[in-house]
Amino acid sequence: MLGYQHFTGKNSSLDLDFFLNKKNHLAGLANMDSKEKRYIEIDPTRCKGCACCVVACPNDCIHIGSDINQMGYQFARFAVRKCIGCGLCFYTCPEFGAITVYTLPRKGE
Numbered sequence: 734m735l736g737y738q739h740f741t742g743k744n745s746s747l748d749l750d751f752f753l754n755k756k757n758h759l760a761g762l763a764n765m766d767s768k769e770k771r772y773i774e775i776d777p778t779r780c781k782g783c784a785c786c787v788v789a790c791p792n793d794c795i796h797i798g799s800d801i802n803q804m805g806y807q808f809a810r811f812a813v814r815k816c817i818g819c820g821l822c823f824y825t826c827p828e829f830g831a832i833t834v835y836t837l838p839r840k841g842e
Contacts, residue, residue, distance in 0.1 A: 770837045771818030773811050779831035780808035786822035786832060795822060 775786075775795070780802065786809050787795045798810040809831075823832045 769818075770835075770839050772814065772816050772835050773818075773822060774833045774835070775809050775811055776831050776833075777802045777808040778804075779828050780806065781828055781831075782806040782808050783827060784809070785825040785827065789821040789825040791819060791821065792817060 773794070777800070781804065782797055784797055787797060792813065792815040794811060794813045794816045795809050796812045797807050799807060802808045818834055818836050820834050823834050826832045
């Protein structure tokens with residue numbers, strides 16, 4: 734079975750079924766504490782446009798943009814503010830440091 738190792742070269746028990754049914758597997762994450770703001774940052778200078786993060790994102794928060802970085806790749810962009818901070822994009826990205834996941838308390842709380 735095609736697994737996490739195929740996407741990243743790393744060993745993991747995650748398999749293709751997990752990615753194909755990620756919305757079902759991650760339904761519990763949507764109910765996480767709403768007092769925290771979750772988002773990601775993608776470093777365009779490190780992204781090679783492989784789209785592993787796009788496939789992994791359960792809320793379709795990431796897309797490949799039309800801009801080209803200095804390496805000649807169309808890089809990923811954080812597109813929507815529905816991020817639940819699950820970190821799947823971070824863990825599937827083969828380029829270390831390209832994606833950072835943040836969890837911050839909301840202002841005034």
